[in-house]
Amino acid sequence: MIPTGTWTTAGDLINGREDHTASVLTDGKVLVTGGSNRDNILNSSELYDPSTDSWTITGNLNAVRDEHTASLLTDGRALVTGGERYALSIHSAELYDPSTGIWNNTGNLSDARCYHTASVLIDRKC
Numbered sequence: 001m002i003p004t005g006t007w008t009t010a011g012d013l014i015n016g017r018e019d020h021t022a023s024v025l026t027d028g029k030v031l032v033t034g035g036s037n038r039d040n041i042l043n044s045s046e047l048y049d050p051s052t053d054s055w056t057i058t059g060n061l062n063a064v065r066d067e068h069t070a071s072l073l074t075d076g077r078a079l080v081t082g083g084e085r086y087a088l089s090i091h092s093a094e095l096y097d098p099s100t101g102i103w104n105n106t107g108n109l110s111d112a113r114c115y116h117t118a119s120v121l122i123d124r125k126c
Contacts, residue, residue, distance in 0.1 A: 011053045014046055021070035023078050025098050031058070031078055033096070036066045041085055045096070045103070058101040063092050067114040074120065079106070084114040 013032065020035025020042070030048040034041075041064040046055050061080065068083025078096040080103075082089065089112035094103045 010048065010050070011055055014055050014057060015042065015044055017042055019066035019084075021068060021080065023070045023072050025072065025078070026076045027098065029098075031070070031096065031098070033070055033078075033080060034061055034065045034068055034083065040064075041066050059096070059103050061094055061103050062105050063090065063094070065090060065092075069116060069118040071118045071120050079118075081118055082109055082113040082116055088112075089114045 015037065017032070017035035017037055021033050023031045023033075025031055025047075028050060030050070031045060032048065033045045034043065036042060043061040043064040045058045045060060047058050048055050064085055065080070065083030066085075069081050071079045071081075073079055076098060078098075079093060080096070081093040082091065084090065091109040091112040093106050093108060095106050096103050
């Protein structure tokens with residue numbers, strides 16, 4: 001696809017959500033994770049494939065969360081940290097493996113947080 005500098009409409013998410021994250025994976029698909037649908041905090045994740053303009057469901061997070069961060073690691077996995085669960089900041093973190101579509105818990109943050117940022121550093125640490 002040749003970039004044209006214009007916006008086009010893509011297919012709709014399967015589950016409408018806000019306060020989620022969207023991360024471009026190494027294969028070009030977009031991983032959308034967590035958030036809320038105004039009534040509930042979500043643990044669901046979806047993958048957008050721009051080559052087919054379609055969404056598919058992928059593995060659920062182990063914890064519901066919104067206002068979290070998602071960082072793409074150099075090995076292709078996505079790391080989700082912190083966030084909020086029903087107005088309480090959380091300290092848990094999870095790793096998404098795109099080859100399996102599974103989320104696994106990983107080490108917790110020292111302090112619970114939401115509305116934060118995270119960056120992957122040159123030495124491959126977040």
